Amino acid sequence: MPNNKADLLQGTLDLLILKSLQNEPMHGFGISLRIQQMSKDMLTVEQGSLYPALYRLEDQGWIKSEWGVSENNRKAKFYTLTVSGKKQLTTEEQTWANLSKAINLVLGHA
Numbered sequence: 001m002p003n004n005k006a007d008l009l010q011g012t013l014d015l016l017i018l019k020s021l022q023n024e025p026m027h028g029f030g031i032s033l034r035i036q037q038m039s040k041d042m043l044t045v046e047q048g049s050l051y052p053a054l055y056r057l058e059d060q061g062w063i064k065s066e067w068g069v070s071e072n073n074r075k076a077k078f079y080t081l082t083v084s085g086k087k088q089l090t091t092e093e094q095t096w097a098n099l100s101k102a103i104n105l106v107l108g109h110a
């Protein structure tokens with residue numbers, strides 16, 4: 001059975017995670033659901049990709065985490081954008097816009 005979900009380009013997961021945290025803190029599963037929802041079910045982020053990315057982003061200082069209680073009353077780690085993360089989100093969005101423009105030029109969709 002072919003997988004018709006779009007594969008994430010290398011480096012785009014950081015952008016998607018930062019964007020999903022732009023408006024409110026979220027736990028890992030919530031971030032995954034938000035990305036799926038925002039992409040109208042075209043993108044799915046598996047736990048094996050999501051959590052290493054969250055740890056990497058936290059190590060870079062772009063997000064921070066704290067323990068809390070989820071909506072279903074379970075202990076969960078909630079992630080929040082830092083000031084540095086908000087700046088990085090702006091940078092990542094601009095980089096993506098430039099890359100998209102270049103690819104569209106190559107494809108003749110400019």
